[in-house]
Amino acid sequence: MPSSAPLIDIGRIYAEPAALDLPRGREIVARWPDATIVPVESHWRIPELHGDEANVRRWVRIKREALVVGVKKTLTVRPNGRSADFIAPSTANGCAMACAYCYVPRRKGYSNPITVFANIDRIAGSIVKHLRTQGPKPEPNQCDPLDWVYDLGENSDCSADALLSDNVHDLVDLFTSVDGAKASFATKYVNRELLKWDPKGRTRVRFSLMPAAMAKLTDIRTTPVPERIAAIDDFVAAGYEVHVNFSPVIVEPGWQDAWRELFRQLDAGIGPAAKAQLACEVILLTHNAALHEVNLGWHPTAEEVLWRPDLQEPKRSENGAINVRYRTHEKRGYVQELLALIAEELPYCRVRYAF
Incomplete structure (x- = not known):
């Protein structure tokens, strides 16, 4: 489902009045002076966006044309232990891209545009306050050998968020000024404006990769995988x-050969500096019945590989939701197959975790 339309072309902004009272909220709105401003009481309760089944047919268009500006109410830093030691309060929620397997829409009903939070000063302050209570990291772990790692983009893609506000830039700068911690975020979008920033080694960017044919089917509106690989050396520099x-690793006939080819493309596409510091995460697909129903309304072809009752079983996630994952015994075998391929094709790439 390729599209020649711009990733973001905002025509309608749903804004909490409290957000427009803040400098960042006013800056965001000023970026689209021709957009219609619609006041809303809560960024979570917008009837014409959320909960309206008719919006499924406009899934991608809403992502491109609608923006929500709100105030982040919950500023809790949560423990993680996989991608990062901690999950920082989100500066945004939702995404301009439309990956068919994304878990964020499960909470938003039938529409998932980006919500940007305007109270960036309080978000940054909550991170600094939390870090001060931690003290130095007592011992190495799989997140990082020296620093506490804070994930910035649990519910969004920070590279795309940076098209909308200076929130991500502010946090990248923040981590250059504190000791003992670094920022981290995963992305499927190459935003070369980030190359103009000065992260000083204190921000970890995790480029998400999968075989190009599968990405074309499921990673809708993202940067093509070869371009993500081509950006790695530039971001290291x-x-x-x-x-x-x-x-996610999606199981289908021939999936092992497709991943081997991807690993070879990655090996050929990056230089010594990138290889010397490279590490990876391996995450097999998790899906959800409610998201399956939404996807049938806008991208049913993807569900042919994502919704596989013959291979999947229900699983309660850490947040209590009921999802479907590959059956435990088979999944263990899939993970081992992929780890063996990584060891063969990318022997310098440390696997931080796999599940």
């Missing part, structure tokens, strides 16, 4: 730590 996510 700009002062970022760059890792990769092999995610």
